[in-house]
Amino acid sequence: MSIKDLFGRNYLPDKNEKELAADAESGRNISAIKTKQDAFVPQIDYANPDTFAKYGSATLYYKSALDRILNYYPYDGSDEEINSFHNRSLDIEKYIFENKYPRTTGYITLSPASTTTSTKLEGYGVPDVAEYITFNGGPNVLNETQPLSQVVPNTSNNKFQYNNVYDDNLYTNNGYPSD
Incomplete structure (x- = not known):
């Protein structure tokens, strides 16, 4: 094949614009x-x-x-x-x-080099060095001595101003049927 043959060929497919963009x-x-x-x-x-x-x-x-x-x-x-x-x-x-910019989901490895002893706690081995994860900006726990009237200053709209409230009977307390 000579170089002349390369220039005479059409390398594009025989399709129209609509078929190419399909x-x-x-x-x-x-x-x-x-x-x-x-x-x-x-x-x-x-x-x-x-x-x-x-x-x-x-x-x-x-x-x-x-x-x-x-x-x-x-x-x-x-x-x-x-x-x-x-x-x-x-x-x-x-x-x-x-x-x-972080564009992937991260992960964490706890105690990669630490060995666990034969001591077990609830079925899991206990590492030699305890490691913790600290979260900031979480549920914003109030002081236990603060009166409820300060947590919910306007009882007519029940908007909690300072705390996230965990209610394990959320549906029952709001009149919905329970499972």
Whole structure:
């Protein structure tokens, strides 16, 4: 086969536009993907603020990028919405989203190197070193000595102001039939 034969061939399938776009989500998504592919990506290291923050505060660049991702990223959006978001993003926002923003579900490993003794508590081995997880901003427990009138200042609308209230008989107490 000569090189001349390569230029005479048509490598595109014999389909019309409608058949080519059948697997795509929408025509707008095809346009958004094309825009994304044609975009110029500068060779700038956004991890180092000296390389891109000539005027203004690098902290504000990072803060506004995180704010835009957190508040405007279409988490439940279509492919077209996600691609359009990417196309409208600044380069630093793309860098933060791709490299720094947590996009996966995490996990925790407790006592990976710690050995358990022969002591068991409720069927589980007890590790040599106890490990704990601290959660902040939880149920906001009030002082036990605080009167109920301060917890529910307006009894006509029953809005709890300071606490999350656990009610194990929620349905029965609200007049619903129990199981």
